[in-house]
Amino acid sequence: MPTLQYTSVMKKRLSQRAVLMLQASLRHFPELRDKTITVGYTRAHLGSAIREQLIIRLRVRKLCYNTIGHELTHLVQGAGGIPEGEKQCDIWTLARSPLFCDDAPTYLKLPSQLRTNWPQYAILVRELCMQAIELRKIRRNYIQWLERELSRLGKEQPQRMGQMSFAF
Numbered sequence: 558m559p560t561l562q563y564t565s566v567m568k569k570r571l572s573q574r575a576v577l578m579l580q581a582s583l584r585h586f587p588e589l590r591d592k593t594i595t596v597g598y599t600r601a602h603l604g605s606a607i608r609e610q611l612i613i614r615l616r617v618r619k620l621c622y623n624t625i626g627h628e629l630t631h632l633v634q635g636a637g638g639i640p641e642g643e644k645q646c647d648i649w650t651l652a653r654s655p656l657f658c659d660d661a662p663t664y665l666k667l668p669s670q671l672r673t674n675w676p677q678y679a680i681l682v683r684e685l686c687m688q689a690i691e692l693r694k695i696r697r698n699y700i701q702w703l704e705r706e707l708s709r710l711g712k713e714q715p716q717r718m719g720q721m722s723f724a725f
């Protein structure tokens with residue numbers, strides 16, 4: 558496991574829940590094993606990351622795995638076949654584990670139907686992200702492809718979706 562250290566501001570804010578979520582998230586990042594990651598605090602809805610210093614900043618209230626996963630993915634971007642960029646970060650985060658599918662991604666263009674009913678669509682979106690990653694090996698426009706598929710998914714008939722059960 559990587560070592561986690563917290564900034565003094567974060568220490569004051571930190572909850573047991575957030576610590577457990579961070580530990581659970583890090584299990585899905587073998588690349589960060591043996592590293593020391595600094596976790597800082599932000600009030601902002603969006604977190605942030607500084608790769609060179611292995612720092613991430615998170616809010617504590619309403620913290621979700623998707624945000625933690627997104628910021629940790631920033632720390633490993635540029636290596637292991639993970640390209641730079643925010644949309645790329647979203648795609649590789651969702652694909653990494655169902656754990657990071659508890660909330661909708663920020664930067665990927667999602668139809669409102671998917672954003673509003675995210676739990677119903679999360680696993681399907683994750684599958685499309687994994688397909689997009691495969692597609693990237695042969696096509697440069699895999700993000701456009703993905704966003705087109707997401708837009709199509711948003712137009713599908715609700716009764717088809719109704720047959721799916723999805724729970725965390």
Ligand SMILES: [Zn+2]
Pocket residue numbers: 627631643646
């Ligand atoms: Zn980001």
